[in-house]
Amino acid sequence: MDFSDYMRALRRNWVLIVAATLSGLLVGGGIAALTTPTYTAETQLFVAIQNSGSVQELQQGNSFGQARVQSYVKTVGSPAVLQPVIDTLGLPVTAEELAVQVKASTDLNTVLINIAVSDRSPAQASAIAQAVADSLIKVVDKLERPKTGGTSPVSLSIIKPAAAPTAPSAPNSRLSLLLGLVIGLALGVSGAVLRTRLDSRIRGEADLRLVTSHPLLGGITFDQDASKNPLLTQVAPQSPRAESFRQLRTNLQFANVSGKAKSVLVTSSLPGEGKSTTATNLAMALAQAGQTVCLVDADLRRPMVDDYLGLDRNAGLTTALIGSADINDLLQPWGEDPFYVLTSGQIPPNPSELLGSQEMKNLIERLEQAFDTVVIDAPPLLPVTDAAVLSQHVGGVVVVVGTQKLKRQDLEKALKALELVESKVLGVVLNRLPSKGPDAYSYSYYGKEDLPKAASTKTRGRAKKTKPAKSSDVVGGNPTPFDEIAYVPGSRTPTVFSGTTVDNS
Structure with missing residues (x-):
């Protein structure tokens, strides 16, 4: 089939293509409507290194902090951080189940830790995010404290408190409709071409x-x-x-x-x-x-x-x-x-x-x-x-x-x-x-x-x-x-x- 044959196939089966496209839109809209809304609350922490304040010590402390941040991000999903959250808020989940709702990340070459918590309730998401941040501060302080005694050389502080989100983060209705449109259109065009190839009737x-x-x-x-x-x-x-x-x-x-x-x-x-x-x-x-x-x-x-x-x-x-x-x-x-x-x-x-x-x-x-x-x-x-x-x-x-x-x-x-x-x-x-x-x-x-x-x-x-x-x-x-x-x-x-x-x- 050349280009003109494909165009003829599309024109012959335009009803099928339109029907498939509309069906894709309906499916995408239906999925978006039937999916339970999920709210995401975010908080942000800053990692600081205790030093005397000289330039050399500041540079060393900054490099040390960036290296330690990656470890702290991994620590967020551990039971050591999440179990206190469960106990404090009285959540009916295990640490492993809560870890699915909590996501921690950091930007490259920074000492910032981003914590995002997803939940069906915006207030619950905000409470969990804040509790996770507080628990992480305590766990890091405990882990970094010298065995001989004294204070920890690393301190974490919350620079962006968690707030209850006003709009759901999922589902993304626009994305669902767009995907439904694209998939429906693709199926309609494929069906039109396949139907034309299999149809042996003389139409013109x-x-x-x-x-x-x-x-x-x-x-x-x-x-x-x-x-x-x-x-x-x-x-x-x-x-x-x-x-x-x-x-x-x-x-x-x-x-x-x-x-x-x-x-x-x-x-x-x-x-x-x-x-x-x-x-x-x-x-x-x-x-x-x-x-x-x-x-x-x-x-x-x-x-x-x-x-x-x-x-x-x-x-x-x-x-x-x-x-x-x-x-x-x-x-x-x-x-x-x-x-x-x-x-x-x-x-x-x-x-x-x-x-x-x-x-x-x-x-x-x-x-x-x-x-x-x-x-x-x-x-x-x-x-x-x-x-x-x-x-x-x-x-x-x-x-x-x-x-x-x-x-x-x-x-x-x-x-x-x-x-x-x-x-x-x-x-x-x-x-x-x-x-x-x-x-x-x-x-x-x-x-x-x-x-x-x-x-x-x-x-x-x-x-x-x-x-x-x-x-x-x-x-x-x-x-x-x-x-x-x-x-x-x-x-x-x-x-x-x-x-x-x-x-x-």
Whole structure:
């Protein structure tokens, strides 16, 4: 992972990082709140050496005092000093237990002894500190007194009496909060990076590039209303969702710049990635651009196109493949654009055999001759072989990838299945991309976002009941007269003009 990958991981998992950081703050604050306050009282003693006052004796006495101070500091924690304190104050502890509360220290090259006592009670801490200082003075005087008698050459005096502290010395709330913040942030960042390394789902273009170098034809942002209003005609023309399908249409034309791929197969790796809605809306976008488009529902296992468009599925693709009806009688026009739909028909027991048959190949060739573009909605690649078989009869394949759901290894298997049959992959479409964040692939359109009244209805569009005239042979095998359909704005029924000849060779 490079720097950009780490930054992407942090942006993807910002919720985890924030949650971990806040948790660290809460833990640090909780520890500070639950910890019993401890008060520390301090006192300070000065070590003096008895001498005649000459300069030489003063220097010697100072050196002697500094050397002895270290020994006195060690003496503070001894039972000889602490036991009298316990007896005087009546403390319910032993000398060893009291030694834990008492800390003695000295500064370098000085004759000062610092004594600090910690206790839950500020008054008790002050009393113990003062008692320890008094006891140390007596013990040193006793230890340094000559055996032959006389006074001790060393005298200790208190220069800073112990006072009851007004604020607790522990816990340090600021330090606890700071440590909690740092630890929580570190855990959150580590968790984000680990989660990204272990996550094999495709979340954006960066993850897609780890699997394939096929062109990214477009990205469809996630729309919560898409499940209720999946069609392009049910959203505002200037909405990001509508613009993304127009961008997909444009990029598909560039991917097929030679124009050889008149039939486009739309499939996915697994069910539920949005291939059917992508195929339907792509066909609509092409028809809105003025192309004559035929949408074929070749998903003979779970057909959805008829449900989206509100069409009859009783007669369709399977009807034509078994020869029960002519294709001209099965095409259903939809909307005001030159857009025809061939529904799936009855679900057969042998979908793979039908889709891989010579009849299916001939049907696609006839549709390619009559329409500018043929969009075919096929089953997913991994569960069944239908799409791989059918991909050999079309000009190109578009693979829809459902982000946040599909794993990289599944996409690799799907693309290898197409590679084995030598299918031409035109590109990949990323579906359900987030509108914000590091994986966003949204479009902003210059204009009003208001939904036109004509498109604001929540009911799905219905097909025109008028069918192509049988004598026109919309899909024929040889050059035949073709009735040019002129679409009048605002009219649901096309006006038919005959006399135009279409060369299907």
